[in-house]
Amino acid sequence: PGFAGMNGSAIENFSCVIYNIFLMNCTWQAGRDAPADTQYFLYWQKSRDEEEMECELYIKDENYRNMGCIFHNVTIGTEKAYFLVNGSSKDSLIQFYDEYIDLYKIEILTAPLNVTAHCTRDSAGCIITWHPPLTNSVQKAKCFQYEISIQNK
Numbered sequence: 001p002g003f004a005g006m007n008g009s010a011i012e013n014f015s016c017v018i019y020n021i022f023l024m025n026c027t028w029q030a031g032r033d034a035p036a037d038t039q040y041f042l043y044w045q046k047s048r049d050e051e052e053m054e055c056e057l058y059i060k061d062e063n064y065r066n067m068g069c070i071f072h073n074v075t076i077g078t079e080k081a082y083f084l085v086n087g088s089s090k091d092s093l094i095q096f097y098d099e100y101i102d103l104y105k106i107e108i109l110t111a112p113l114n115v116t117a118h119c120t121r122d123s124a125g126c127i128i129t130w131h132p133p134l135t136n137s138v139q140k141a142k143c144f145q146y147e148i149s150i151q152n153k
Contacts, residue, residue, distance in 0.1 A: 005087075005096070006095065007033065007095070009089075009092070010085075011031055012028065012030075014027075014085065015028075015106075018108065019107075023074065024106075025071075027067060027068035028068065028085060034089070037090055037091065039089075040087045042058075042083065042085050043083070043085075044082065045081065046077055047081070056071075057069060074136070076137040080102050081102075082099075083098060083100075084098040103136075104137040107136055109138075110134045113130065113131040128148060
């Protein structure tokens with residue numbers, strides 16, 4: 001956390017996930033000692049070459065305080081992305097919070113596609129096939145590992 005500002009005023013429990021291929025959702029909680037009027041603002045930088053941008057779509061709590069952000073059209077690069085959340089209050093200085101995140105590590109993959117099962121009555125049993133999931137970051141099919149759980153119904 002940033003040192004300028006009141007202790008305990010920086011956000012806590014910052015986390016982000018990428019889902020449905022191109023959407024990213026980041027959330028946080030207000031600092032436990034932040035004044036009630038504190039408003040938070042999220043900035044992020046996808047790589048060193050790109051400019052820092054503020055969140056365009058905040059998630060707000062019942063007091064209209066920004067508690068998260070939804071990003072559209074996110075692409076995962078090779079560099080860590082930089083996130084910074086700062087705050088403002090009319091009463092005191094608010095500490096900032098920042099973190100570097102490898103976006104590929106926070107991607108939630110979709111389910112495998114076109115799963116089919118062909119079962120025969122003879123000893124051949126069943127043949128189950130599928131295609132790799134849609135993903136933002138993984139390009140090679142051999143990067144995936146699968147596990148099949150067969151339940152006898």
